Amino acid sequence: MKEWMPFVVAGLTTGAVYALAATGLVVTYTTSGVFNFAHGAVGLVAAVVFYGLRVDVGMPTLGAVAVAVLGVAPVLGIAIDRVFLARLDRAGPAAQVVVPLGLLVALQGGVTAWFGAASRQVAPIFSTGSFGLAGTRIGWDQLSVVAVAAVAAGVLGLFFRRSDLGLRMRAVVDDRELTLLSGIRARRVTSAAWMIGSAFAALSAILLVPFVGLDAAILTLLVVQAFGGAVVGRLTSIPLAFAGAMAIGLGASFTTKLVVGHPGLAGLPTSLPFIVLFAVLVLSPRGSFGGLGRSGAARRRPSRIDRPAPAGMAALLAGALLLPLFLHGGRLLVATGFLAYVLLFVSLGLLVGLSRQLSLCHAVFLALGATFLAHLSDAGVPFPLALLLGGLAVVPLGAAIALPAIRLSGLFLALATFGFGILAQSLLFGTSFGFGATGAVALARPRILGLSFAGDRAYYFLVLAVVAAGVAAVEAVARTRLGRLLRALADSPLAVESLGVNPVASRVLVFCLTAFLGALAGGLLGTLYRSVNTTSFDFSASLLWLTVLVTAGAATLGGQIVAAALLALPAWFTASYLSEYQALAFGAAAILLAQSRNGLAGLWRRPDFGRLAAEGRLRLARSPLRDRMPPPSGVTAPGVATPGAGA
Amino acid sequence: MKALELDGVHAGYGPARVLRGVDLTVPDGATVALLGANGAGKTTLLRAAAGLLPVSAGTVRLAGRPAPAGADARARAGLCLIPEGRGVFPRLTVEENVALFAGGRRRREEAFDRVTAVFPVLGQRRHQVAGTLSGGQQQMLAFSRALCTDAALVLADELSFGLAPIVLDELFEAVAGLRRHGRSVLVVEQFVDRVLGLADWIYVLDKGTVTFVGEPAQLADGGLFDRYLGSGRR
Numbered sequence: 001m002k003e004w005m006p007f008v009v010a011g012l013t014t015g016a017v018y019a020l021a022a023t024g025l026v027v028t029y030t031t032s033g034v035f036n037f038a039h040g041a042v043g044l045v046a047a048v049v050f051y052g053l054r055v056d057v058g059m060p061t062l063g064a065v066a067v068a069v070l071g072v073a074p075v076l077g078i079a080i081d082r083v084f085l086a087r088l089d090r091a092g093p094a095a096q097v098v099v100p101l102g103l104l105v106a107l108q109g110g111v112t113a114w115f116g117a118a119s120r121q122v123a124p125i126f127s128t129g130s131f132g133l134a135g136t137r138i139g140w141d142q143l144s145v146v147a148v149a150a151v152a153a154g155v156l157g158l159f160f161r162r163s164d165l166g167l168r169m170r171a172v173v174d175d176r177e178l179t180l181l182s183g184i185r186a187r188r189v190t191s192a193a194w195m196i197g198s199a200f201a202a203l204s205a206i207l208l209v210p211f212v213g214l215d216a217a218i219l220t221l222l223v224v225q226a227f228g229g230a231v232v233g234r235l236t237s238i239p240l241a242f243a244g245a246m247a248i249g250l251g252a253s254f255t256t257k258l259v260v261g262h263p264g265l266a267g268l269p270t271s272l273p274f275i276v277l278f279a280v281l282v283l284s285p286r287g288s289f290g291g292l293g294r295s296g297a298a299r300r301r302p303s304r305i306d307r308p309a310p311a312g313m314a315a316l317l318a319g320a321l322l323l324p325l326f327l328h329g330g331r332l333l334v335a336t337g338f339l340a341y342v343l344l345f346v347s348l349g350l351l352v353g354l355s356r357q358l359s360l361c362h363a364v365f366l367a368l369g370a371t372f373l374a375h376l377s378d379a380g381v382p383f384p385l386a387l388l389l390g391g392l393a394v395v396p397l398g399a400a401i402a403l404p405a406i407r408l409s410g411l412f413l414a415l416a417t418f419g420f421g422i423l424a425q426s427l428l429f430g431t432s433f434g435f436g437a438t439g440a441v442a443l444a445r446p447r448i449l450g451l452s453f454a455g456d457r458a459y460y461f462l463v464l465a466v467v468a469a470g471v472a473a474v475e476a477v478a479r480t481r482l483g484r485l486l487r488a489l490a491d492s493p494l495a496v497e498s499l500g501v502n503p504v505a506s507r508v509l510v511f512c513l514t515a516f517l518g519a520l521a522g523g524l525l526g527t528l529y530r531s532v533n534t535t536s537f538d539f540s541a542s543l544l545w546l547t548v549l550v551t552a553g554a555a556t557l558g559g560q561i562v563a564a565a566l567l568a569l570p571a572w573f574t575a576s577y578l579s580e581y582q583a584l585a586f587g588a589a590a591i592l593l594a595q596s597r598n599g600l601a602g603l604w605r606r607p608d609f610g611r612l613a614a615e616g617r618l619r620l621a622r623s624p625l626r627d628r629m630p631p632p633s634g635v636t637a638p639g640v641a642t643p644g645a646g647a
Numbered sequence: 648m649k650a651l652e653l654d655g656v657h658a659g660y661g662p663a664r665v666l667r668g669v670d671l672t673v674p675d676g677a678t679v680a681l682l683g684a685n686g687a688g689k690t691t692l693l694r695a696a697a698g699l700l701p702v703s704a705g706t707v708r709l710a711g712r713p714a715p716a717g718a719d720a721r722a723r724a725g726l727c728l729i730p731e732g733r734g735v736f737p738r739l740t741v742e743e744n745v746a747l748f749a750g751g752r753r754r755r756e757e758a759f760d761r762v763t764a765v766f767p768v769l770g771q772r773r774h775q776v777a778g779t780l781s782g783g784q785q786q787m788l789a790f791s792r793a794l795c796t797d798a799a800l801v802l803a804d805e806l807s808f809g810l811a812p813i814v815l816d817e818l819f820e821a822v823a824g825l826r827r828h829g830r831s832v833l834v835v836e837q838f839v840d841r842v843l844g845l846a847d848w849i850y851v852l853d854k855g856t857v858t859f860v861g862e863p864a865q866l867a868d869g870g871l872f873d874r875y876l877g878s879g880r881r
Contacts, residue, residue: 162752163752164746164751164752167739167743167746167747167752168747170736170738170739170743171736171739171743171747173738174736174737174738174739175733175736175737177699177718177730178730178733178734178735178736179719179747180699180717180718180719180722181697181699181718181719181722181727181728181730181734181792182719182722182747182748182750182792183719183722183723183750183796184719184747185719186719
């Protein structure tokens with residue numbers, strides 16, 4: 001028993017930090033209906049400000065904490081609510097996920113660009129001394145963290161029970177419309193909730209940094225672990241979220257002790273929150289997560305997707321065939337990478353654009369596609385077969401993600417895939433069929449039927465052949481029954497089921513196909529650069545790709561090609577500032593374009609009328625119903641405008 | 648003075664136009680009943696008047712002034728809509744509901760006294776969670792919002808919806824009480840007989856337009872009753 005005590009103490013400490021973050025998350029989600037993927041990034045920004053004030057300005061620690069938690073974070077929260085989320089009121093479920101994700105990518109990218117990617121040591125906030133209790137050493141800092149979390153939770157509880165504003169927040173959660181009818185400014189209440197939620201994110205991040213260091217990626221990820229706790233509370237119950245997060249902290253700590261001596265399981269403790277997240281979402285009774293969020297009010301857009309004309313595709317292919325004539329050296333490599341990116345975005349677009357299911361774990365497919373290819377090639381399997389088998393080996397993973405996709409949609413599918421992505425990364429990347437102990441695999445350029453593809457130009461054509469085949473396959477699928485079913489499922493799963501069609505098979509198939517194509521893209525990219533390591537395709541890449549694809553336009557091949565070009569852009573100009581600000585730019589662009597019809601590609605085809613139509617003006621003017629309506633009859637006063645005349 | 652004036656109001660949901668040029672007036676201190684078949688646009692009219700639904704053409708005036716934008720601003724300007732079926736915060740206690748209706752915890756005692764004077768039964772339910780009250784008690788609590796505030800204009804949507812007749816007496820007595828206190832009332836009701844005894848004016852709405860305006864006696868005599876309400880009284 002005694003040897004467990006230190007792990008109890010450590011677990012309670014991390015659990016307390018997760019609990020604070022989870023609490024803030026639930027406060028914002030319940031009052032606004034928007035799940036803040038950027039919760040951790042808000043904490044990151046506050047932690048950076050705290051660090052700057054303390055180290056660079058020389059402010060006392062307590063003052064720096066106060067400014068970051070009570071000043072910067074609430075302002076950031078109110079800015080997020082007013083600037084980014086105000087427009088989401090009537091947005092579809094996809095935009096409600098993409099906008100906060102764009103915010104996450106932009107904030108994390110902005111901090112990295114400005115502050116550097118390197119981790120920084122942070123001096124302890126509390127005394128580092130310790131005291132003995134029943135034979136266990138307990139750090140004052142550990143005790144202080146738990147105490148701060150307990151006090152913050154207690155104050156929040158009192159606030160909800162005893163204050164008018166707290167009461168109004170609970171009222172907004174219960175019935176937003178009725179609060180309006182009661183004369184309460186619900187928007188202000190929501191903004192206040194965002195201020196409180198952001199302050200909790202900031203507090204948890206600042207409590208965490210002395211233990212783990214100030215590191216953009218780790219901090220975003222660690223506060224993201226609060227998702228697990230929040231999901232335990234069904235995203236709506238603060239006490240349950242708090243308890244769930246504490247339990248996750250304890251569980252992770254115990255697992256740390258259990259896996260000592262099992263290096264293969266070293267990733268288990270840190271991935272426990274994501275196991276919980278994934279398991280709760282997948283195993284909860286059907287419907288537990290259905291009625292949440294704002295999807296009920298969502299304005300559904302019909303998914304009319306233009307497929308490219310064969311002539312256009314032939315022209316693209318001809319262009320791609322001629323391209324190497326004008327390129328050499330580094331730019332030829334960039335062009336080859338661009339082609340592989342096309343396959344990447346075509347496979348992601350199959351989900352995001354065609355069946356409108358958000359997947360935040362796409363990088364896993366690419367990473368494992370590359371490692372499988374490497375291992376198979378090492379075993380002497382010829383390249384084409386190895387690429388194919390590697391792709392097929394990833395298909396079960398795609399099927400595994402289809403599991404939640406059958407039951408979940410919108411936000412909850414995004415959350416489940418997010419958890420799955422991080423889970424797969426921490427559990428599979430280190431294994432022998434992943435990157436192994438070295439964290440990297442080497443991939444040689446192949447010889448096929450006596451032809452060497454070692455040269456860059458030859459390899460370009462090999463990639464082009466594979467990508468063209470992949471694009472053709474996806475276009476073919478889009479035109480078949482499966483494609484029509486997927487589009488129909490995106491519009492109304494209920495309507496599809498009422499036609500007697502079981503949607504499960506198509507959902508599983510599309511995830512398998514997307515995993516397969518993603519794995520091919522990973523293999524091609526790995527072979528291009530001749531090696532792949534654990535950071536080549538990590539979870540933040542999944543998020544970045546999604547923002548890029550949404551920016552460019554997920555629904556059409558044109559948009560997917562634009563996305564590939566955008567991703568290849570920094571390498572083309574070999575400008576480091578471009579890649580530094582890439583995440584910031586794409587995050588911001590995704591926020592701006594999340595609600596447009598089809599990103600940049602949609603803007604290219606026609607000006608975006610989507611938002612105007614949402615406000616009813618254009619829809620009224622164009623409504624076919626208008627002409628069929630009988631003129632108003634009865635005692636209507638003369639001279640009053642009819643809808644048609646008024647528009 | 649007129650508590651509420653709708654002038655050529657058009658409103659609807661997306662491409663579906665529900666109200667097509669509605670003119671309606673609630674004089675100060677009067678009780679007006681709005682009748683009409685299912686789908687005539689009664690609830691839509693109340694929602695448009697309360698600011699929950701944007702008006703695509705026409706004007707809404709409160710106490711002679713253009714109504715402010717937004718349901719919350721109109722509530723503060725003295726309009727109180729009791730929505731159909733779900734006018735309480737189900738996860739808050741009766742007391743917390745009353746505190747919200749009254750505009751703050753400080754005013755909850757006075758407001759609670761007003762409520763229990765009309766609905767004594769709610770006095771025993773003070774700390775009960777509203778969602779666990781009976782349907783009739785929930786409707787009483789919902790109606791309490793009109794009692795907690797001094798709103799000059801009360802719009803009530805189907806107070807009787809799904810309730811036992813015995814509860815209705817108490818609710819309609821409360822509506823009559825509002826009138827005695829000089830408040831202006833606009834009620835939408837299925838129980839036409841009840842309303843005819845209560846209202847000063849009757850409006851009949853059909854397919855989004857007003858097809859009859861008059862006193863209750865006119866409606867009963869003129870046969871319009873059958874024409875616009877189907878086969879007769881309930």
